[in-house]
Amino acid sequence: MEKKILLAIDESKHARNAVQYAIGISSRVNQLKYTLFHVQPQISQFLRDEARTSLKTQSALEKLKKKNTQNAHILLEKYRDYMLDEGVDETRIELKTAPRGLGLAKDIIEFAQKHRYDAIVVGRRGLTKMQEVFMGSLTSKLIEHSQVIPLWVVDGKVTSHRVLVAVDGSESAFRAVDHVSFIFRGNPHVTITLFHATPRLKDYCRLDYFTDDEDLESAVLQSEKKCIDQFLEIVRKKFEDAGVSPEQVIVRQTKPRLSIGDAILEEVQKGDYGTVVVGRRGTDRAFFMGSVSNYVLSKTSRRAVWLVS
Structure with a gap:
């Protein structure tokens, strides 16, 4: 196509x-x-x-x-x-x-x-x-x-061919995956990393969140895990339908020490990715992905950032 x-x-x-x-x-x-x-x-x-x-x-x-x-x-x-x-x-x-x-x-x-x-x-x-x-x-x-x-x-001269897609389980992230799977459709040589940084409790609220309520934190993380597991199952099938084999799709997940944006940038640097793909907006329940896409774009150099609405 x-x-x-x-x-x-x-x-x-x-x-x-x-x-x-x-x-x-x-x-x-x-x-x-x-x-x-x-x-x-x-x-x-x-x-x-x-x-x-x-x-x-x-x-x-x-x-x-x-x-x-x-x-x-x-x-x-x-x-x-x-x-x-x-x-x-x-x-x-x-x-x-x-x-x-x-x-x-x-x-x-x-x-x-x-x-x-x-x-x-x-x-x-x-x-x-x-x-x-x-x-x-x-x-x-x-x-x-x-x-x-x-x-x-x-931004600048991009030398790395490695591709990272930041995902958070949102519709915007799914559209980012859909765009990537279409662009690389049928290519047996490309390798794509799906990167998910588990948000902290305060990523779901604009207020500073200071709480000792472990049950609340646990409930949020459990819900997030269920969401992202279902999301990853769907997008793996999306890539497979596009002729990108499961072996070509790598999943990396981490719980960031700092912000979601910093976690993505740290992974990009560590893995020497030349192309970073982000959705413009996050899930309805969280504001963080929209601000993350702006943050990643503003801090990235000598790479290409794909912004997908």
């Missing part, structure tokens, strides 16, 4: 990192097709307004549009040639460009949804959290607005 990913590119090194990651993953993804997509620079509204009443300005506007389109094709062809040099079949590469309309992030998302892509791939901009608050970034805006299509955020 064909998989289609949309690579949002510009002239930055971050876009090149995203392209390199997409090339690298092709050896483990059957029937992968790429679309290199570039949104052209914004044209000022003032110039557009002036062009309505001035033939001279209208001519200048058309020249600018033509130049933007030409530059876009030059950029797209450069990336295509790079991918060809890296061994990607030309029939698997498509080039697309469009003038900016709703805004850079929204234009990318709208194009991806309209043409039913399986993932959007973007290089992380590398802004600090404070810079993102005041300036914004393509990455942060894609994270905010891409609520349907999975988003692959690539």
Whole structure:
């Protein structure tokens, strides 16, 4: 079954990192097709307004549009040639460009949804959290607005091919597993780790939880164990149906010393995983997975984080 990913590119090194990651993953993804997509620079509204009443300005506007389109094709062809040099079949590469309309992030998302892509791939901009608050970034805006299509955020050069999926028994985690099983369908060589960090009692409540009630703690943990055991049984079948054998799926569980997010990051570092997959939201009874996905994304470097809604 064909998989289609949309690579949002510009002239930055971050876009090149995203392209390199997409090339690298092709050896483990059957029937992968790429679309290199570039949104052209914004044209000022003032110039557009002036062009309505001035033939001279209208001519200048058309020249600018033509130049933007030409530059876009030059950029797209450069990336295509790079991918060809890296061994990607030309029939698997498509080039697309469009003038900016709703805004850079929204234009990318709208194009991806309209043409039913399986993932959007973007290089992380590398802004600090404070810079993102005041300036914004393509990455942060894609994270905010891409609520349907999975988003692959690539930070730096990713060298490891190992894949970790953080699971918590939630519907969002199941969709993450579903996405991973689809992407790696029928590949006998990929190995996938399902990682579950057992939450502490206070992970289920926004208040600080200080209690000596061992029965309450035990009841929560017992319920959590039952939930995750059932979840793992279902997702193992999901992978098997996708042609990924049980031997290719490793389950790791731990009770974290600190937070869920720190437990995931510790496992990622220890296992040298290049791809980390997280659901955007957790179970209805717990708030922690939604905050965990943001935490993992903000703390991860030289890896790709897949965010699945």
